[in-house]
Amino acid sequence: MTGADDAPAVESIGLSKSYADLVALHPLDLAVAGGQSVALIGHNGSGKSTFLRLAAGLLEPTAGEVEIAGWPTGSPEARATTSFLPDDPVLYDDLSVREHVEYVSRLHSGPGWDDYAEELVGRLSLIDRVDDLPSRFSRGLRQKTSIVLALVRPFSVLLVDEPFVGLDQTGKAALLEMLDEVHEDGAATVVATHDPDFVERVDRCIALRDGEVVFDGKATTADVLRLVSA
Amino acid sequence: MTVSESAAAVGALRRARRKHRVSDIHWVDAFYQVYITGIVAIVAIVLVSGVVGDQRLGAAGMARVHAHGPAMAGLAAALAVAVGLRSGGRGGPLALEAPDVRHVLLSPVDRGVALRGPALRQIRFLALCGAGAGAAAGQLALRRLGGNPAAWVASGAAFGLLCVGLGFGSALVASGRRLPRWAATAIGAVLLAWSVADATGRGPTAPASFAGRMALWPFKFDALAVVPGVLALALVAVGIASVAGTSLESAERRTSLVGQLKFAVTLQDLRTVLVLRRQLAMEVPRTRPWLRGSRRAPRFPVWRRGWRGVLRWPLVRVARVVVLAGGAGLALRGAYSGTTPLVVLAGLALWIAALDAVEPMAQETDHPGRRDGFPMDAGSLMVRHVPAPAVLMLLIGALAAGVAALPGGGSVPLAPAGVLAGTLGLLAFMGAAVSVLQGAPNQVDQLAMITPEVAGTRTVVRTVWPPALAVGGTLPIVAARAAASTHSATALSPAVAAAFVAIPLLIVVALGVAWVRYRDQLHAWIKVSMEQMSPTKAIERAQAERAALDDGDDEEEAR
Incomplete structure (x- = not known):
C-alpha cells in the first residue's frame, strides 16, 4: 500500500481490538478526511483511547487495518505524518524540556530548538522551566511539555487523547487555541475528550459506546450530554 | 529519513544522555557497586564449591560424566533457548524505556538503527555474565575431573557465551519475526523436555546436548560442539537484523513493567515481583469464571471471595500449578529413592504454587487502606482468608503426593503418601501466607533502627523462612524413607514414622x-x-x- 494525495487522513477498515475475551473495539470502518477536526467522545472504556493508539501504531489490531494518508500505520511515512499526544505524558528522566524539544524535532528532521519551539513553550507558560527536568514537574507541567513535543514536529494528522487532564485554565485555553491553529493550517485532528463543550469547536463528532460507533456527525454540547448520559 | 540521518539523530540523544548519566555517577557509588558485586560473586563461588566438593571422581564417576555430562550441560543450553523463546514470544528480550517507544519508535527513524544499540548493549552485558559464570563453573569442574586449568576455564567461558548466544538470539528472532506466543512456548518446552529425557537416559540425544559437549571439551574434545556455536552466532545475527520487527505494543507494555520489576527485586518485594511478572506474561483473570457460583448472599463472604478468585484463574495459571504439583511429586519420588536434596525442589515448587493460591490474601495486603476500611481488625479479616487457599493447597498437595505414589521406579507407598498429602499443601500454604503478609522489608526500620549486621541477618531470615516452611512439609517422606530402610523388628512402619513427623508440622500450621x-x-x-x-x-x-x-512539689509549696 502506498500513500495517495486523495487518501483520507485516517482510515480504518474492519479495525478491531480484543484483549483475551474482552472486546475493546468492534470492527470499525471510519474515515477522517484531510484537514477535518473530529471529537471522539464516549464513556470510560468505550474504545476512544484504543482507537487512537491503534491509529498511532502503539497497538496492533486484532483484525482489520488503519491507514494514515494511505500509508499503513507504523510505516515510516505514517509515523512522519502522525503526531500522537497521549493522556499520560511519557518523558525522559534525564533530559530537560529544551533537550526533549531538540531531540524530538531532530528525529523528525526538524531544526531542533528554534523560534517556533520557543513560542510554543512561551504560550504554555513553560519558558522559565525550559532547562529544568520534566521528571520533577507536576502532572500539569508534564502535560504541557508533552503538548509542546506533539506540536513542535511537522505532522498532518494530530491524534490527541484526553488533552485537558491536569491543565490549568490558561493551559487549557492555550491548547484550544493551538488546536484551532493546527486545524486552520490544514492538519486533521482527532481529539478524544470528556469535555462536552469541545464538540462545538470541531467539524465532526464521533461517539463510541462499548467499542462501537453510536453517533457520527455534527453535534452540539446538548447532543453530547444526551449521548454520554444514555 | 535515511538510515544515516536516523543514526545521527539517535546517536546525538544517546551522547547527551550518557553525559548526564556519567555526571550523575559518584565514584563512591560506583566503587560500592563493584565491591558488592565482587563480594556476592565470591560468596556464590565458595558456596557452590562447597556443594561440588574437591575430591576427584573415581572411574565410575568419570564414566557417568562421560555418558551423561553433555546432556546435563545441554540442559542449561536448552533452558536458555526455552527462556529466550518465551521472552521473545512476549516481545522481549529488549527492555526499552517508555519515552524511547513513544518518541523514537513512533518517529520516522529507522527502527533497526534505534533498536540495534540497546540490543547490542544487552547482549554485551549478558555475554560478560555468561562467560564469567561459565569460567567459574569450569574452575569447579576442574577440581572434580582434573586436567588443564586454562582449558577448563576457557571451555566453561565458551559454553557460557554459547548459552547466552542461543538464548538471546532465540529471543531476538522470536520477537523480531513475531513468532506466536504459543509456538515459542511449545518449541521451548519440546527442546527442554527432550533434553530432560536425554539427561535421564530416557530419550535419544537432544539437540542441546551437542552444545553441552563444548562444556566438557577438556574432558573429551568433540568437534560437533562447534555446530551449536555457529547456530548461536547465526541466531544473534538474524535476531539483530530483524530487531526492527519488534512489536511496539509488547515493547510499551514491557517498558514500565521491567523497570518496576528490577526495582521490586532490589527491594526483595516478592509480591510486587509476582504481580509484575503476571502482567509481563499478560496473565489476566478470566472475565467469566470456570464455574458460575451461587448468586445468593453468602454466609461466609471471604470464603466465597477466595473461591471466586480461584474460579477465574486463567488456563496458564491452572496449568502452571498442575505442572508444579507434578514436578513436586516427581522430586519426592527422587527423594524417596535416596536423593534427599530433592525435597528442597519439591518444597519450592509447592511454595510457588501456593503463592498463586493466596492471591486474595495478598490483594488485601496490597491495599491496606481498603482492608482497614472494613469494620473488623486486619487479623480477623486475614484469618477468614485462610480456609479457601488452605483447602486448595490441600488438593494441590494431594496431587503432588498422588504423583509420588504412582506405580513405577521410586514410587512412595500409599500410606506415607497420604500423610504427605496433608503436610505438603498446608505447609506450602503457610509459607506463602507468611511471604505475602510480611510484605517487603521496611527499609526505614532496617536502616535507622538496627545495626547493618542485624539487618542483614533479619533479611536473610525473612527471605528464607517462608520457603523453608514449604520444604518442611516434605519432611514426612524423609522419615518414611528412613523407617523403610531400617531393618529392625522394633522399627516404625513408614506410615507411622511419617505421621510422627507430621504432628509437629501441623502444630506449626496452627501456630x-x-x-x-x-x-x-x-x-x-x-x-x-x-x-x-x-x-x-x-x-x-x-x-x-x-x-x-x-510540679507536685511546686503546687504544694504554692499552697
Whole structure:
C-alpha cells in the first residue's frame, strides 16, 4: 500500500481490538478526511483511547487495518505524518524540556530548538522551566511539555487523547487555541475528550459506546450530554 | 529519513544522555557497586564449591560424566533457548524505556538503527555474565575431573557465551519475526523436555546436548560442539537484523513493567515481583469464571471471595500449578529413592504454587487502606482468608503426593503418601501466607533502627523462612524413607514414622494461623516491649516522672 494525495487522513477498515475475551473495539470502518477536526467522545472504556493508539501504531489490531494518508500505520511515512499526544505524558528522566524539544524535532528532521519551539513553550507558560527536568514537574507541567513535543514536529494528522487532564485554565485555553491553529493550517485532528463543550469547536463528532460507533456527525454540547448520559 | 540521518539523530540523544548519566555517577557509588558485586560473586563461588566438593571422581564417576555430562550441560543450553523463546514470544528480550517507544519508535527513524544499540548493549552485558559464570563453573569442574586449568576455564567461558548466544538470539528472532506466543512456548518446552529425557537416559540425544559437549571439551574434545556455536552466532545475527520487527505494543507494555520489576527485586518485594511478572506474561483473570457460583448472599463472604478468585484463574495459571504439583511429586519420588536434596525442589515448587493460591490474601495486603476500611481488625479479616487457599493447597498437595505414589521406579507407598498429602499443601500454604503478609522489608526500620549486621541477618531470615516452611512439609517422606530402610523388628512402619513427623508440622500450621490472626497485636506488643527496654526511653520516662514530682512539689509549696 502506498500513500495517495486523495487518501483520507485516517482510515480504518474492519479495525478491531480484543484483549483475551474482552472486546475493546468492534470492527470499525471510519474515515477522517484531510484537514477535518473530529471529537471522539464516549464513556470510560468505550474504545476512544484504543482507537487512537491503534491509529498511532502503539497497538496492533486484532483484525482489520488503519491507514494514515494511505500509508499503513507504523510505516515510516505514517509515523512522519502522525503526531500522537497521549493522556499520560511519557518523558525522559534525564533530559530537560529544551533537550526533549531538540531531540524530538531532530528525529523528525526538524531544526531542533528554534523560534517556533520557543513560542510554543512561551504560550504554555513553560519558558522559565525550559532547562529544568520534566521528571520533577507536576502532572500539569508534564502535560504541557508533552503538548509542546506533539506540536513542535511537522505532522498532518494530530491524534490527541484526553488533552485537558491536569491543565490549568490558561493551559487549557492555550491548547484550544493551538488546536484551532493546527486545524486552520490544514492538519486533521482527532481529539478524544470528556469535555462536552469541545464538540462545538470541531467539524465532526464521533461517539463510541462499548467499542462501537453510536453517533457520527455534527453535534452540539446538548447532543453530547444526551449521548454520554444514555 | 535515511538510515544515516536516523543514526545521527539517535546517536546525538544517546551522547547527551550518557553525559548526564556519567555526571550523575559518584565514584563512591560506583566503587560500592563493584565491591558488592565482587563480594556476592565470591560468596556464590565458595558456596557452590562447597556443594561440588574437591575430591576427584573415581572411574565410575568419570564414566557417568562421560555418558551423561553433555546432556546435563545441554540442559542449561536448552533452558536458555526455552527462556529466550518465551521472552521473545512476549516481545522481549529488549527492555526499552517508555519515552524511547513513544518518541523514537513512533518517529520516522529507522527502527533497526534505534533498536540495534540497546540490543547490542544487552547482549554485551549478558555475554560478560555468561562467560564469567561459565569460567567459574569450569574452575569447579576442574577440581572434580582434573586436567588443564586454562582449558577448563576457557571451555566453561565458551559454553557460557554459547548459552547466552542461543538464548538471546532465540529471543531476538522470536520477537523480531513475531513468532506466536504459543509456538515459542511449545518449541521451548519440546527442546527442554527432550533434553530432560536425554539427561535421564530416557530419550535419544537432544539437540542441546551437542552444545553441552563444548562444556566438557577438556574432558573429551568433540568437534560437533562447534555446530551449536555457529547456530548461536547465526541466531544473534538474524535476531539483530530483524530487531526492527519488534512489536511496539509488547515493547510499551514491557517498558514500565521491567523497570518496576528490577526495582521490586532490589527491594526483595516478592509480591510486587509476582504481580509484575503476571502482567509481563499478560496473565489476566478470566472475565467469566470456570464455574458460575451461587448468586445468593453468602454466609461466609471471604470464603466465597477466595473461591471466586480461584474460579477465574486463567488456563496458564491452572496449568502452571498442575505442572508444579507434578514436578513436586516427581522430586519426592527422587527423594524417596535416596536423593534427599530433592525435597528442597519439591518444597519450592509447592511454595510457588501456593503463592498463586493466596492471591486474595495478598490483594488485601496490597491495599491496606481498603482492608482497614472494613469494620473488623486486619487479623480477623486475614484469618477468614485462610480456609479457601488452605483447602486448595490441600488438593494441590494431594496431587503432588498422588504423583509420588504412582506405580513405577521410586514410587512412595500409599500410606506415607497420604500423610504427605496433608503436610505438603498446608505447609506450602503457610509459607506463602507468611511471604505475602510480611510484605517487603521496611527499609526505614532496617536502616535507622538496627545495626547493618542485624539487618542483614533479619533479611536473610525473612527471605528464607517462608520457603523453608514449604520444604518442611516434605519432611514426612524423609522419615518414611528412613523407617523403610531400617531393618529392625522394633522399627516404625513408614506410615507411622511419617505421621510422627507430621504432628509437629501441623502444630506449626496452627501456630501460623494464630500468627495470621494476632500478627498486629503481636507486633504492637513487641514494639511496646522494645520501648520499655530502650535506655533512651527509660531516661525519658525517668525525666517525665521527675518533672511530674517537681510540679507536685511546686503546687504544694504554692499552697
